Amino acid sequence: MLNDKFVALGVTGSIAAYKSVELVRLLKKAGARVQVIMTKSACEFVKPLTFQVVSQNSVITDMFREPSFWEVEHVALADKADIFLVAPATANIIAKIAAGIADDMLTSTLLATKAKIIVIPAMNVNMYENPITQRNIKSLRTNGITVFEPEEGELACGYTGKGRFPEPRDILEQLNIVLGKDGDFKNKKLLITAGPTREPIDPVRFITNHSSGKMGYALAEKAIHRGADVILISGPTNLDPPLGLYKYISIETAEEMFRAVMEYYLEADVIIKSAAVADFSPKHRESEKIKKQGFNMNIKLNKNPDILQELGNRKKQQILIGFAAETSNATTNAQDKMKRKNLDFIVLNDLTQEGAGFAGDTNIVRILHKDGRIEELPKMLKKELADEILNRVYLYLQQNRTF
Secondary structure, three states: OOOOOEEEEEEOOOOOHHHHHHHHHHHHHOOOEEEEEEOOOHHHOOOHHHHHHHHOOOOEOOOOOOOOOOOOHHHHHHHHOOEEEEEEEOHHHHHHHHHOOOOOHHHHHHHHOOOEEEEEEOOOHHHHHOHHHHHHHHHHHHOOOEEOOOEEEEOOOOOEEEEEOOOHHHHHHHHHHHHHOOOOOOOOEEEEEEOEOOEEEEOOEEEOOOOOOHHHHHHHHHHHHOOOEEEEEEOOOOOOOOOOOOEEEEOOOHHHHHHHHHHHHHHOOEEEEOOEOOOEEEOOOOOOOOOOOOOOOOOOEEEOOOHHHHHHHHOOOOEEEEEEEEOOOHHHHHHHHHHHOOOOEEEEEEOOOOOOOOOOOEEOEEEEEOOOOEEEOOOEEHHHHHHHHHHHHHHHHHHOOOO
16 A cells, blocks of 8 residues: 555654654555654654665755755645655644644645645653643544554553554554555455364364464455455454454354354455364363373264355355365365355365465465366465455456446
8 A cells, every 4th residue: 555655754752753763664665755854853862864764865854954956845745745644743743733833844744735644643641641632633633634543551751551652563554554445445345254263172172273364364454455344253363353354253163153154244245265164073072171091082073064155055246255275186176166155266275285275474376266267376475365366356346346
């Protein structure tokens, strides 16, 4: 979302100004062009040269400096900006913006810009919670300015509470969400399942599989960045749910996933079943830990509900996508699964290929379509693959005239 965007970054007089150096680095890494504007007090915390080196651009600190060529600088910069960040934003700058004051380069440029303005507060908890500051923040939001919530925790001043500047990576994630609200999946709801299920044998043992959930979580994150409302139903993973989810539902067993999917599938325009759901579960769960001494382990299994089959049977206008993980006769088995379960397309993981399958950050897949087409995709990061899958979902939605 940030690639080739011109980002004006206003840095104000907060101890958190040092974190904005990392923010500039991440913005540059994401492909943005960054112009830093520093207030006089910000220069007391971080030297302009630091931002100049990281942004690879001159830093503006003086309203009345001699321009290198003729232009009204704050107006020219205001026109160039696609996004205008104020990070960190002190209580003072928030008050100035709310009042329409333009007494330095930063506030003058802010008042002149038509770019998307995003303000990221950082201050003492008592200053943040002061009714005047809260009134000013409300005024900014009323006037179409996005204000991110500061984090809660230990503050530089020694207090504990709300007012911490968020971590730069979290800011970047929130920026992608804000900028993606008008993306190609705007007003569309996606239901995505992810991760494994666990089928208990006793209080300490269970049947599961190697799924890490990385593919499903990547799909959820990328869909949010493209404007979708995402319902993520996830089995146990070590992953943090993406920011900006419409709804997050944590489950353990296949039966729990079945109930959750059936509760929400009618809301969805698109359903992507990337979870690795256990096919079987123990017929009887022991209430106490099974001791291995003298015990002849013989577990009787029941077949779990086939969630994808049920969705295929109930499907109306939704786009339905499944995944297949195969070790032999991969294409034939995947085509059979797609036909039996009434899928629009299926993403095939051939687990015999190096770099494909569970746990890793990369994948190698074939996408099999219901019209018989087979697409061979090269090895790529799962986050890149998520966008490739969503591109094809978008085409199906266009063909069904749901956009």
